[in-house]
Amino acid sequence: MKLPMFIVDAFTATAFRGNPAAVCLVENTLDEDSHQHIAREMNLSETAFIRKLQPTDNFTQKNTNNTLTFVTMSGELKARRAEDGIVLDFPLYPTSPQDLHEVEDLIKAAIGDVLVQDIQYSPDTKNLMVRLSDSYNRSFLETLKVNTEPLPRTEQTGKVKGLILTLKGEPGGRTPQYDFYSRYFAPWVGVAEDPVTGSTHTILGPYWSEELGKKEMRAFQCSRRGGELDISLRPDGRVDMKGGAAIVLEGTLTV
Structure with missing residues (x-):
């Protein structure tokens, strides 16, 4: 099986700064062992596995609000492209x-x-x-x-x-x-x-x-x-x- 793979430095516009993360695009569900093997191979603090919920979805498809919604193990995450970066939508936590x-x-x-x-x-x-x-x-x-x-x-x-x-x-x-x-x-x-x-x-x-x-x-x-x-x-x-x-x-x- 061949999977598209990226390493992205986030919260920076300059390579080798910011937060490095691996991003793997998968067509079908991988078992947990495969997730762990790939993550260990990448040897980064975060490895994200992105899978389309519907076969007709497109990884680059945009909705009317220019927002992509990801269903993650930690809950729903929304991201949208801005002129000078990517905007993530988070809850606020009081202290x-x-x-x-x-x-x-x-x-x-x-x-x-x-x-x-x-x-x-x-x-x-x-x-x-x-x-x-x-x-x-x-x-x-x-x-x-x-x-x-x-x-x-x-x-x-x-x-x-x-x-x-x-x-x-x-x-x-x-x-x-x-x-x-x-x-x-x-x-x-x-x-x-x-x-x-x-x-x-x-x-x-x-x-x-x-x-x-x-x-x-x-x-x-x-x-x-x-x-x-x-x-x-x-x-x-x-x-x-x-x-x-x-x-x-x-x-x-x-x-």
Whole structure:
């Protein structure tokens, strides 16, 4: 069996940056073993398998709203093409203030005595969001040494499955300007640091919207690869995330 295969760098317009993911187009259902074998062969954090729900569907077909709808194991995902990227439609997830004393050991294990300005927790995603002091800048977040090795052994394991570090943007600083920065770590599920994470911005979006008084924001995830996201909060309680995409490999997989 020969399958069309792509590697796409998401949330960037430049190859070898952003979040790399493999995309495999399949005509018929593959068994779970085949999915796992292909994913291990790709050796990336994400491998997506796209199959038409109806034989008459076309992978490149557009509806009247220029939107493609994907039925995924995590629910329905809608994507539409914009002039300068692809827009993904996500739900928003609220957070609540987290008592420092309950997570102090986890935070100190990860980042030591770095100054913390706010701590929030998302029960829907089990992500702990730590906002660093406004006295720090982007370079500090980018070069911060984060120790993820001991985190799965902390007392908060079970409650926390991901750690978001975030920082307010720098007005009048670098060009282009960003409203906020972030990094994401999930050693609890085998991801030391994720290059760019769309799902964390379902938390970061509403948090920074309230802090900054803005509905439209530009974000940068400060991983080694780096990635840019345009965040737009909608009146219906959802969020649009726009980012670029660069196809860096296109070929045929023989199974």
